[in-house]
Amino acid sequence: MVLVLVIGDLHIPTLTHDLPAKFKKLLVPGKIGQIICTGNVCDKETYDYLRTIAPEVHVVRGEFDENTHFPLSLSIPHQSLRIGVVHGQQIVPAGDADMLAALARQMDVDVLISGGTHRFEAFEFESRFFVNPGSATGAWSGLWNGEATPSFALMDIQGPVIVTYVYQLVDGEVKVDKVEYRRPDPPKDNVDTSATGRSEVPVGW
Numbered sequence: 449m450v451l452v453l454v455i456g457d458l459h460i461p462t463l464t465h466d467l468p469a470k471f472k473k474l475l476v477p478g479k480i481g482q483i484i485c486t487g488n489v490c491d492k493e494t495y496d497y498l499r500t501i502a503p504e505v506h507v508v509r510g511e512f513d514e515n516t517h518f519p520l521s522l523s524i525p526h527q528s529l530r531i532g533v534v535h536g537q538q539i540v541p542a543g544d545a546d547m548l549a550a551l552a553r554q555m556d557v558d559v560l561i562s563g564g565t566h567r568f569e570a571f572e573f574e575s576r577f578f579v580n581p582g583s584a585t586g587a588w589s590g591l592w593n594g595e596a597t598p599s600f601a602l603m604d605i606q607g608p609v610i611v612t613y614v615y616q617l618v619d620g621e622v623k624v625d626k627v628e629y630r631r632p633d634p635p636k637d638n639v640d641t642s643a644t645g646r647s648e649v650p651v652g653w
Contacts, residue, residue, distance in 0.1 A: 450526060451479060453502060454601040454612075456486030456535075456563035457583035460494045462512055464585040468598050468617050471584065475501050480602070484524070486563025486581060487535035488512050510535040510563065523555060526605050529631060532557035536564025536580070543580065545573050552576045558631050559610065565589070566596035570612050570627040577629040579603070579612060586617065608633075 453475065460466060467475075480502040487510025489495050495515070498505050509518035522533040532555040539547045543565045552560040552574075559577045566589035568582035579601060583589070586598035598617040603610050608631040616623045 450481050450605045452603040452605060453480045453483045454561055454579060454581040454603055455584045456581050457488045457566050457587060458490065458494055458585050459488050459512065459587035460490055462490050463587040467584055470617060470622050477501055484533055484561055486561060490514060508533050508535050511537060523557060528608050529559060530557040531559045531561060533561045536562040548578050549574050568599040568614050570614065572629055575632045577610060
């Protein structure tokens with residue numbers, strides 16, 4: 449089992465000053481094995497903070513990142529799964545499922561993590577899994593002409609199965625939902641590829 453924090457679009461300090469305090473209480477060292485960040489970390493201090501949470505941090509470059517050495521895309525192997533990561537500027541229109549699917553095929557990944565929209569999404573499409581963690585700080589987005597709901601995701605990866613927990617700060621309280629994805633087996637008769645569901649789970653892990 450690998451617990452992966454999926455986070456992005458923090459925009460610290462350009463659009464906001466810090467992560468919500470209730471999120472910081474959850475993101476403690478020692479429980480998370482890896483961080484995947486969809487970009488717009490923005491400053492070195494925020495990147496250094498992420499490195500205190502987990503020993504392994506992967507970041508792709510957003511349009512406001514100071515660090516030009518962050519790559520535009522990443523492909524990360526996880527046991528039998530391949531996870532692709534982009535900020536999302538490659539997707540036009542932003543968040544479009546068909547464009548995301550085309551990029552996932554191009555990158556040859558089972559899971560594509562993207563950001564840029566500041567809105568959480570997790571869905572299965574064309575037998576692949578797509579996750580957008582939203583903005584961890586709820587930073588303002590020109591796409592929606594307003595502030596977003598602060599959110600991040602935790603992915604519990606167990607072989608071909610990913611259980612994704614989304615944490616959202618709604619009216620000052622942390623709400624948690626669960627989305628499950630199982631990578632389809634090689635083509636066989638009577639294989640169920642629809643193992644996706646949502647349920648409410650307790651805060652914390």
